[in-house]
Amino acid sequence: MNENTPLVVANLKANKTWDDIATWLDVVAPKAEDFKGTIILCPSHPFISSAAQKIRANGFKIKLGAQDISKFEQGAYTGEVAASQIKDLCQFAIVGHSERRQNFAESDEVLSQKAQNAQSALVSPIFCVQDKNTPIPQGVEIVAYEPVFAIGTGNADTPQNAKSQAKEIKTKGNFIIIYGGSVSEQNVAGFIQQNLIDGVLVATNSLDPQNFIRLTEAISR
Ligand code: PEP
Numbered sequence: 001m002n003e004n005t006p007l008v009v010a011n012l013k014a015n016k017t018w019d020d021i022a023t024w025l026d027v028v029a030p031k032a033e034d035f036k037g038t039i040i041l042c043p044s045h046p047f048i049s050s051a052a053q054k055i056r057a058n059g060f061k062i063k064l065g066a067q068d069i070s071k072f073e074q075g076a077y078t079g080e081v082a083a084s085q086i087k088d089l090c091q092f093a094i095v096g097h098s099e100r101r102q103n104f105a106e107s108d109e110v111l112s113q114k115a116q117n118a119q120s121a122l123v124s125p126i127f128c129v130q131d132k133n134t135p136i137p138q139g140v141e142i143v144a145y146e147p148v149f150a151i152g153t154g155n156a157d158t159p160q161n162a163k164s165q166a167k168e169i170k171t172k173g174n175f176i177i178i179y180g181g182s183v184s185e186q187n188v189a190g191f192i193q194q195n196l197i198d199g200v201l202v203a204t205n206s207l208d209p210q211n212f213i214r215l216t217e218a219i220s221r
Pocket of ligand 1: 011097146150151152153154180181182183201202203204205
């Protein structure tokens with residue numbers, strides 16, 4: 001992975017129309033210019049292409065990621081989006097988010113297949129683990145430690161515990177580890193200051209672009 005750290009991944013989930021996303025890009029892009037790390041926006045699949053065009057046309061310093069990809073490489077899989085289809089539009093794909101595991105019964109085996117498909121298409125999986133015991137597929141470079149109790153609850157893990165989980169995860173490979181779960185403008189610096197944590201994954205506090213900018217500024221301070 002050649003991107004500058006810290007990585008700040010904005011997972012918009014099933015929120016926002018194209019107009020909202022275009023506004024998000026216009027508001028965040030000027031601030032992204034000064035940011036030392038890498039901002040990765042993950043919109044819903046239908047908007048990836050328009051977002052990629054807008055980023056290219058304006059030279060915005062924002063990268064794109066998919067929120068998920070298919071376990072299939074391509075073919076007769078109605079409704080699926082394969083990594084090979086998005087590879088020219090985005091460099092990253094979130095794989096193994098706990099919402100996928102819980103709501104769509106995605107198993108470790110399925111997630112391993114998704115991670116492999118992403119890598120074959122040269123899309124870098126941002127592989128989510130719920131704790132240090134979650135299996136991590138071969139070849140994964142970016143791991144997001146996302147404890148379920150912290151997701152969308154306002155009840156973030158402590159930076160110290162996140163660091164100790166990151167330390168255990170690092171024993172399995174030389175990953176870039178990011179933290180996700182109720183990251184906010186108030187707590188983000190505490191996570192980034194941990195030397196084993198190289199970024200954050202943010203959902204709720206990425207939805208309002210001004211709020212997201214304040215969060216990235218809190219890292220730079
Ligand atoms: C997430 O769902 O990946 C996440 C980090 O959510 P939130 O920021 O809302 O806790």
